[in-house]
Amino acid sequence: MRRRLLQSLVPMVIVLAIVAAVPLANFIATGASRTLFLSRSNDADWFATMAEGPLQSGDIASLRELAVRYHQLYNTPVFVVDVDSRVIATSRSGVNIAEPDLATALSSTLAGRLPAEPPAMWPWKSGEMVVARPVVNNGRVLGAAVLRVPTERARDQVQNGLLLLLAGLIVAIVAVVIGIVRPVSRWVLRPINDLDNATHQVTRGALDTRVSTDGRAPELRRLGDSFNSMALSLHQARQREREFVADASHQLRTPLTSARIHIEGLSRLSPTARFALSDIDRLGRIVQRLSRLAGSDRPGDAEGNEEPLDLAQAIKERLVGWKAVYAADDLELIIGEMVPGGVASELEVDDILDVLLDNASKYGAPPVEVSVLRDGTEVVLSVRDHGLGLGSRDLKKVGERFWRSAHHREMPGTGLGLAIVRSEAARVGGRVVARPPIGGGLVIEVRVPLIDDYDL
Incomplete structure (x- = not known):
């Protein structure tokens, strides 16, 4: 029964742990994404500031040189577009501004709005993070500075965090099962175990066994009272049986002794009388066994020493x-x-x-x-x-x-x-x-x- 109780409680603990772990996992992935986004947003703001002059003067050579140097240092591609979404400076060729994520970010940035934070990064997904900042002069949008941020390292950090969370989850489940579920199951089943042990004692002949009913649930208290009543009835029945056997064996001794004396005299004359004499002796042994049985407290105590x-x-x-x-x-x-x-x-x-x-x-x-x-x-x-x-x-x-x-x-x-x-x-x-x-x-x-x- 304890195993069945554990089989029902342990899955509940696992489900509750998973329910609690899902928000934590989302917090880890979202936190890593936000941290990377904010750190690269500062760099994008710096590029937007540096691109304000070249976009007004048309001298973009220095801007292109800054983009290439940044790309080499941080392994992050950078490009700058004007208000018409034309690329005027880039750290690498082949930029396709028609890509969905780029197009969405540029449309929002060139409209003077900051793009929303990217979604949570999960290890099983891939792709780069787009960070865009508008280039503004006197409230007028001149263009936008855009970073294509690699996310492999951040996703690895998220994966490590999720593995640590999983390990902590397993440790927590084991700790709860060992520290709470098992003691609780023992506490719940203790009255049943006491009743089971008392039943085994009764089957072995200890009819004076009783179970405690103090401090128990009403149902278990009624069950314990019923068991105690049954054990008392069995004990009284055994007592009456022993008294009957003792009285019967005592009453039989005298007539058996008298019959043996009479038949013993006839046994010298008739083999059949000797046969009857052996029956009398057998009855005497039966009475003796009954007498020993009446004084025995446990089944089987009356025999075995002859x-x-x-x-x-x-x-x-x-x-x-x-x-x-x-x-x-x-x-x-x-x-x-x-x-x-x-x-x-x-x-x-x-x-x-x-x-x-x-x-x-x-x-x-x-x-x-x-x-x-x-x-x-x-x-x-x-x-x-x-x-x-x-x-x-x-x-x-x-x-x-x-x-x-x-x-x-x-x-x-x-x-x-x-x-x-x-x-x-x-x-x-x-x-x-x-x-x-x-x-x-x-x-x-x-x-x-x-x-x-x-x-x-």
Whole structure:
């Protein structure tokens, strides 16, 4: 936004500088023209005085000699005409008094009037300046003395003056932009920048962030008040959420402890009871996480300090209950290679395995094989069934929310299982891969980053 503001202010400064520079440039050109005209007018007056006697006596030799000497000294041609516009003395031959500028100057001078000052001299124009003065005796015009003044040097001076003006203009624009426009733009945008910084703080979880509204424009004051109200509402909502989570986790501890005591006694008699016991333990861990979350001030503070989890060991423990479930349905569950590998402790291994084995039993065909392997920097949980599998087009859609293949749309389900698995894997930097194995069926791989410093 600051760049857009500068893009609108800087052209305005440039336009104002150009508007101010045009009169100055005209003053430079006009001043040089007037200075040259006045200096040569004095010489023309002197020649008019010197030509008064020769024009009356007819002896023009001395007048011609003065004109030649002046021409050689100042490089300025001079000629004298009588009242009938006939050239009687000149410093060079070939004078054409019919030229427009000469004719205009002579007609005015011989009529007893002083010609007007010449226009401003600009570097891109050329030509000589005509300076004429009447030769007068007792109020009667006898003729005129005319100088053809070269203007190259004066135009060079004007050009140098314009270049200096341009340089000063550029320096002035830069100074105004740096000294005025930029500070003004910062001052104008400071409330917006403060609001932007406060918004970023809120997105990072600092819901107690507020912006100052003192001394601001009414519109910005209303915007700041709206932001503060929104941040307060979010803070209160987060506070209520934390209180609810804390209360819920506290209320759940007692019944979970009681249920675990009862189920622990049954686990010695039934594998299914041991499976239920692991679910109770998982609920206990969830309650513990909720309790830590309730005491966290920033998102993400509740996790990240636990020891890495051995994925192979966690899968083997969870498979104890699933073997009993598969056996009850006359399904074969094969436990393949289990290579130890550390993964992030917050990975919900039980949820992921439950979804994969439930899908394999409903949509696939036995035997179902589960394995944990290492592949470079990843630990791979692989679940394979021997059903019909999926086509290449359907393989690309595995993990999309509410998606189900055409072969399984009549079967019960929501189409969210693999989407949950993909979300859980992504939460720890992992991914889900579906591929057709050799021999038919379907393999679902959950690939999560290996924690290198895990102590096997």
